[in-house]
Amino acid sequence: MLRASRFLKKGAGAIARTPSVAAAATAASIVSSSSHSRIQTRMYSYQNGPDTSEKETIVKLLYNIGSKKEVEQYLGHFSSVESQKFAVIKVGGAVISDDLATLASALTFLNRVGLYPIVVHGAGPQLNKRLEAANIEARYEDGIRITDGPTLAIAREVFASENRKLVEALERLGTRARPITGGVFVADYLNKEKYDRVGKIVRVNREVVESSIRAGCLPILTSLAETPEGQILNVNADIAAGELARVLEPLKIVYLNEKNGLYHGTTGKRIETIHLDEEYEDLLKEPWVRYGTKLKLKEIKELLDTLPRSSSVAIISAEHLHKELFTHSGAGTLIMRGHRLFSEQDLANVDSDRLRTLLIAHDPEIASGAATAASYWQKLAELKNEGGQYWIYGDEPYQLAAIVTRKPGQAIASVDKFVATKAATLGNITDNAWKLITRDHSQLVWSVPRTDDNLSWHFERADGSWSVGDDIVFWYGVEDWKKISDIVAAKGEKPAIAASAKQQPTGTGARSYSTMARKPASAFGGARRSYSTASSGAPLRVGLIGARGYTGRELIRLVDTHPRFELAYVSSRELAGKPVPNYTKASLDHVNLSAQQVGDLAREGRSNVDVWVLALPNNVAAPFVAAIDSATAGLSADQQPVVVDLSADYRFDKTGQWAYGLPELHRDSLLASTTGRIANPGCYATGSQLGIAPLLPYLDSTRLPSVFGVSGYSGAGTKPSPKNDPEFLRDNLIPYAPVNHIHEREIGHSLTRITKPEYPFSSANPLRVQFSPHVASFFQGIALTLHVPLRMSMNAKDMHDIYREFYQKERLVHVTESAPLVRDNAEKHYAVVGGFAVPPSDGLLEESSAGLAGRRAVLNVTMDNLLKGAATQAVQNMNIALGIDEYMGIPVQDTPTMSSSS
Structure with a gap:
């Protein structure tokens, strides 16, 4: 049974669209103007395509994103159509204003592998800013901008300016681009009386676009249209991109946004795929699918219904565009028509001839002649006669088939066969099929050869694995792995290694996997950089740079008691040569490592140090980071060491290389990060954001939140000053x-990053906060009093309910009704939020007279500045980045977060 289970061999290709542990950033950054100027000098203008050797070099760099097989599969797929049919990419104005360098790098990269994306851009935020400066009110009707003469005049200037910015940014990278600000879209007035100079596209002049591509230039289009008489009309960029797609019928329609996809309104997690034929009707019934989200889905459905079934829509950020296009795992949200899936328990209810054809083409046993479809049908019939069961899964055109069997008296089902065509693989139908299978079967087992090209897919979906001879046996939903042992023993086979041992499967690059049972990656909402588990595996080695400070000391204590961590190096200039205190796992002396020495040690990758922690003052970390980046540039993603920086140097990163390490608010981006670079938040910033975040949907954008903060003097560091003089x-x-x-x-910066489209804040209009810090005579701890303006009235109970629900699953945030005290959670690893209050109707005079009663929330936050404000949070981030339990090694008090008292 076990050896009969084979997933997608030979023609089947790599499968599924799941979170990947491979790094997209390596490829994306090769054209970055900040760190790869040497490579940039080789990127020169060309007429008919990139130099062959250059293209080969960049294709090899793509292998860092995903497997060679899947990259070549997508390259072949994209290059199989005419250049103008590769992709239409709609770029929002905010992407140009906030992320121009990343966008230009992404488009240049695509062009270097011989692809010609067609770009249609908007400029909404820029236009609003110019209109405001000109004292012209931005007016909307039914969500459509009313465009009068003065508005249109400014719009033409703004569109031309933003178009020029993007073209110039591309040309600075050696990519030829052609600005096209008119002549493509022909339109009539949408409703002249209602919207004035707003157009409805009636014709697309594709020749203008195609001539640009024939000349070797990327076409960069604005969404302005003209009437046949030459009147300029304003058209929404999304609509313009859709109309262009209807004419060109591209493989991909890409909508770039800052959020990197669509997010589920209930779980808050990114939606990886939507198969419209299967999911659309149910999706529209979801209570959170409304307003702009519903309109977007309807527009995409209408668009894809008119295009070939091979076309798809991707919603993605510019920095992850490469991963979205060249890997099965993707990075944003993929939307396609797909096909409806079926599940049958009787061979008579399926088209056996089409199923036979699929198995002959793609199942290795039947394709090789070792078995026939008829003999396999007979085995299924015998199984059913003996009291067993089988399930046949597939899609309408029989591009995919999976057969699951269960013997009489057994609770665990076996995935006996799973085969798919290239179209099913590229269409990510395999992922939908797996969801259907796991919905029907809570416990599964299957077997795959150790040499299989797709082992990473199986490890992603399995809860555990066991090496048996030349195969690896995987299981899902089986908590007691001894049941798997019994299945193997029943076959008379003995495991080649213990189930708890760490192994390196062949054929999967340098990824390493633990085989003990674990939660699937999907349970955590995203990808992990490795698959080490909490209960087994070699120690994870930590290099600590900057051990003299208080935070460094707390980190050493936490590493000392951590089940998986051990110190490899502890660097301190002042303490070099002295023993490391509070560390009992080994006898270790402080060293004094320069940036270059750290780089030399990092060159060995994770085999030497798994994670480097930089506990350094502000503006000191950069040389160490540069040395690590330079030394490890040639290493694969999973061999790159994790870097956690405790200073402020990378908290405002715009390159996409650094994830912001506040898990309670940024867990999805931490899990999805493929770079292993984490900027640990500041202590005041952590407490303030934990206090404000639950109220983001209710903020009054006309008034600023304010934070009054008091810290113990340990927050002032160890360098003598009045602020740490008792x-x-x-x-x-x-x-x-x-x-x-x-x-x-x-x-303000970090809270803006987690706002949703319906909030009044965005990267173009960031949230601002007033903050007043103080230092007091106690040693450690922080007390914050926050005043948060609200756009609606609420009472203290409303606030308590909001916070209790928001943090109900967070083990390091406790919610109380009463005001928390510093002394109660000093030396504790969690933050406490409470003391909820609002001004009553007879409160402050100015609030009462302005009708603002009940529209100012007041609350308190306390935490230990050295722990949850620094060291504990660093360990939390290290755990996430290394793929182990987030709370491992952190003494967690499991008091329910909804407790009513501190």
């Missing part, structure tokens, strides 16, 4: 940095 602080409270504190900017 005598100076005695009976004292010291205010400092009353304006523009770096945490003030960090709070």
Whole structure:
């Protein structure tokens, strides 16, 4: 039974669209103007395509995104059509204003492998800004911008300017681009009386686009249209991109957004795939699918219904465009028509001839002649006669088939066969089939040769695995792995290695996997960089740079008690040569490592140090990061060491290389990160964001939240100053940095990154916060009092309910009704939020008179600045990045977060 289970051999290709552990950033960054100028100099203008050797080099770099097989599969797929039918990419104005360098790099990369994406861009935020400066009110009707003469005049200037910016950015990277600000879209007035100069596209002049591609230039289009008489009309960029797609019928229609996809309104997780034929009707019934989301889905459905079934829509950020296009795992949200799936328990109910044809073409046993379809049908019939069961899964055109069997008296079912055509693979129908199978079967087992090209797919979906001879046996949903042992023993075979041992499957690059049972990656909402598990595996080695400070000391204590971590190096200039205190796992002395020495050690990758922690002052980390990046540039993604920076140096990163390490608010982006670079938040910023985040949907955008913060003097570091002098602080409270504190900017910047489209804040209109820090005479801990303006009235119970629901699954955030105290959670690893209050109707005079009663939330947050504000959070981030349990090694008090008292 076990050896009969084979997934997608030979013609089947790699499968499914799941979170991948491979790094997209390596390929994406090769044209970055900041760190790869040497490679840029080789990127020169060309007439009919890139130089062959250059293309081969870049294709090899693509292998860092995914497997060679899948990259070549997609390249072949994209190059199989005419150049103008590769992709239409719609770019929002915010992407141009906020992420121009990343966008230009992404488009250049595609062009370097011989592809010609057609870009249609908007400029909404830029236009609004110009209109505001000109004292012209931006007016909308039914969500459509009313475009009068003055508005249109400014719009033409803005569109031309933004178009020029993108073209120039591409040409600076050596990519030929042609600005096309008119002549493509012919339109009539949509409704002149209602919307004025707004157009409805009636014809697309494709020759303008195709001539640009024939000349070797990327066409960069604005969405302005003209009437046959020459009147300029404004057209929504989404609509313009859709109309262009209807004429060109491309393989891909890509909508770039800052959110990197569509997100589920209930779970908050990114939706990886939507197969419209299977899911559309049910999706529209979801309570969160409304307003703009519903309109977007309907527009995409109408568009794809008019295009070939091979066309698809991708919603993705510019920085992840390569991974979306060249890997089965994808990175954003993929939407396609797909096909309806079926599940039958009787061979008589399926088209056996079409199923036979599929198995002959793609099942290795039947294709090789070792078995026939007829003999296999007979085995299924005998199984049923003996009291067993079988299930046949497939899609309408029989591009995919899976057969699951269960013997009499057994609870565990076997995935006996799973085969798919290339079309099913590229269409990610395989992933939908797996969801259907696991919906019907809570416990599964299957077997795959160790040499299989698609082992990574199986490890992604399995809860555990066991090496048996030349095969690997996988299981799903089986908590007691001894049941798997019994199945193997019944076959008379002995496992080649213990189930708890770590192994390196062949044929999958340098990825390493643990074989003990674990939660599937999907349970955590995203990909992991490795598959090490909590209960087994070799120790994970930590290099700590900057051990003299208080945070460094706390990190050493946490590593000392962590089940999986051990210290490899502890670097401190002042303490070099002295023993490392509070560390009992080994006798270890401090060393003094320069940036170059750290780079030399990092060159060995994860075999030497799994994670480097930089516990350094601000503006000091950059040389160490540069040395690590340079030394490990040639390593595969899973061999790249993780880097956690505790300073503020990378918290405002715009390159997409650094994830922001506040898991309670940014867990999805941490899980999805493929770079292993994490910027650990500041202590004040952590507490302030935990306090404000649940109220983001209710904020009044006309008033600023304010935070009054008091920290213990350990927050001032170990360098002597009045702020950490106990005598100076005695009976004292010291205010400092009353304006523009770096945490003030960090709070607004990072909260803006998690706002949703319906919120009044965005990257173009970021949230701003007022913050006043103080230092007091206690040693460690932080107390914050937050005043948050609301756009609606609520009471203290409303607030408590909102916070209790928001943090109900977070083990390191406790919610209380009463105001938390610093002393109660000093030296604890969690933050506490409570003390909810709002001004009553007879409250502050200015609020009452302005009708603002009940529209200002007041609350308190406390936490330990050295732990959840620094060291504990660093360990939390290290655990996530290394693929082990998020809370491992963190003493967690499992008090329910909805507790009513502190």
